[in-house]
Amino acid sequence: MRLGIDLGGTKIEIAALDDSGTLVVRERANTPQTGYDDTIRAMRDLVVAAEKKLGATGTLGVAIPGTISSKTGFVKNANSTRLIGHPLDKDLGAALNRTVRVANDANCFALSEATDGAAKGADVVFGIIAGTGVGGGVCIGGRSIAGAHLIAGEWGHNPLPGAREDEIPGPECYCGRRGCIEAWCSGPALERQYLAASGRNLSARDIADSAERGSETACTIMDAFYDRFARAIASVVNILDPDVIVIGGGLSNIDALYRELPPRVEHYAFTPEGQTRIVKNLHGDSSGVRGAAWLWPRSP
């Protein structure tokens, strides 16, 4: 049995997958807001309860909003600051008496979709999470590629490629730079662009719907959005040339993305010989737990 935990800022989710990838147990608990030790205890309790229910033990992987530093062994880059500076894999492993694998949630998303999701069977997969932020993860041959400094796939903080005069220096990003892809292409960024143009507050999804119905302002905003997103993706295609790009996160529900992005990406990429496949995720909100479980892959 494979157990996966998706550790979020408000919820902890656990799932157990059997060898075929079928989800056999799934539970949720609130993430303790009291401290790191309580978070470790909450995860331990979920594992113990799940294994009692299953009548079996399993391997354990955890998806976190950050990574474990290869240098220090401590969590870094997590937006859940309670985790930063702790050896989460070691502490949870000690509490459960087993080796625990921990990976960034975007990497887990890519791994989940590459293993048995929308990119199943593809060799090179780039997973994009586009929602409140813009993240990504790389899978090659069914294996998650974390990178030497564990930042592989973090394209959201590259500068927007091919920035035009009116796109320089670009919006401020929380990382301290300006004009990051995330500052242009996240859901909140799209909403800000629409608000500035129309004076109206609409959700990203509603802006896209409004454009599909032919609203002029929404069309202008979405057109610029697709163009920027495609420039950003083309820079990934030039390095990785993935077989499939899978999109997850809130913006993945904009159906027009899958029609609008491929021809634009083809236009911006180097010597294109056909379009890159860009598809919607299959596992939705389950990709965190599923990818965490698949950190222990099937034996080849």
Ligand SMILES: [Zn+2]
């Ligand atoms: Zn940034």
